[in-house]
Amino acid sequence: MDRYLASLIARLPAEPVTRFAPAPTGWLHLGHVLNAYYIWEIARAIDGRVLLRIEDHDRTRARPEFEAGILDDLDWLGFHPDIYTTDQFRAGRCDGRQSDRDAVYREALEILRARGLVYACDCSRASVASSLASGLNRTQNNALPGQVRPGHSAEPEEFHYPGHCRDRQLPLVDGYGWRVRLDSGDEIFDDGRLGEQRQDPSQQCGDVLLRDRHGNWTYQFAVTVDDWRQEIDLVIRGADLLASTGRQIRLARLLGRPRPPVFFHHTLIMKSPSQKLSKSDRDTGVRDLRARGWGAADVIEAAVKNG
Numbered sequence: 001m002d003r004y005l006a007s008l009i010a011r012l013p014a015e016p017v018t019r020f021a022p023a024p025t026g027w028l029h030l031g032h033v034l035n036a037y038y039i040w041e042i043a044r045a046i047d048g049r050v051l052l053r054i055e056d057h058d059r060t061r062a063r064p065e066f067e068a069g070i071l072d073d074l075d076w077l078g079f080h081p082d083i084y085t086t087d088q089f090r091a092g093r094c095d096g097r098q099s100d101r102d103a104v105y106r107e108a109l110e111i112l113r114a115r116g117l118v119y120a121c122d123c124s125r126a127s128v129a130s131s132l133a134s135g136l137n138r139t140q141n142n143a144l145p146g147q148v149r150p151g152h153s154a155e156p157e158e159f160h161y162p163g164h165c166r167d168r169q170l171p172l173v174d175g176y177g178w179r180v181r182l183d184s185g186d187e188i189f190d191d192g193r194l195g196e197q198r199q200d201p202s203q204q205c206g207d208v209l210l211r212d213r214h215g216n217w218t219y220q221f222a223v224t225v226d227d228w229r230q231e232i233d234l235v236i237r238g239a240d241l242l243a244s245t246g247r248q249i250r251l252a253r254l255l256g257r258p259r260p261p262v263f264f265h266h267t268l269i270m271k272s273p274s275q276k277l278s279k280s281d282r283d284t285g286v287r288d289l290r291a292r293g294w295g296a297a298d299v300i301e302a303a304v305k306n307g
């Protein structure tokens with residue numbers, strides 16, 4: 001990790017802010033621990049600060065008991081955020097929690113809407129998938145670079161929205177998904193570990209969904225707005241999110257952010273060469289390891305050793 005620090009420092013302001021941003025849709029597992037390790041280690045080395053964000057934008061999957069468990073595990077592991085402490089989250093409403101930031105997302109949406117970039121979409125995932133299957137809208141697979149993990153197969157082929165509703169003038173109301181127009185063009189960025197990357201969001205995913213038809217803000221939109229409004233300078237996350245970076249940079253620019261954050265995508269803990277860990281992998285859950293008598297240092301060591 002040390003070899004990346006000098007170039008990160010050169011690209012960042014003094015006392016840069018990074019963030020740890022788990023989704024409370026499951027318990028913390030070793031994959032999160034590895035991510036937290038990178039975040040706190042890098043922050044310490046570059047005189048940075050860590051913001052804690054609870055990404056509960058998807059209200060159908062997020063659960064308060066998972067948030068409580070994440071906060072407890074972070075305390076136990078010794079990962080203490082500088083901005084939005086675990087106690088601030090426990091105290092109730094908190095600006096680090098996405099479900100408490102609806103007004104912020106609405107305001108951001110208005111920016112895109114005023115620019116004529118937002119439209120309503122009534123396509124179901126199934127209907128887009130069947131048009132995909134016809135072969136007309138198949139996107140090229142956005143493969144992860146081979147150096148991410150030897151033998152790691154790329155993410156499954158991405159869902160590409162072909163723009164069916166772009167010009168249908170459906171009303172922007174609840175019950176429809178809301179999308180943003182993304183014109184073709186490459187986003188080029190210099191990943192802190194992987195070097196120069198080039199992605200064209202219009203080819204990868206098409207017009208990004210901002211809000212789904214159930215009224216949930218999407219991951220792509222909420223995280224882009226938060227990284228901007230919370231003045232995140234450095235995003236440190238697993239390489240499974242590399243493909244999302246170009247669209248987040250594009251969205252941030254459309255919103256008016258002058259400069260995107262610096263991105264650093266680290267290796268993942270793999271269950272097998274092609275399968276990353278997920279929250280359902282109980283054998284690697286922090287709370288299960290705790291229950292088996294592991295200490296915090298053992299858990300962190302296990303994560304780092306396998307990362």
Ligand SMILES: [Zn+2]
Nearest residue numbers: 121122123165
């Ligand atoms: Zn549509």
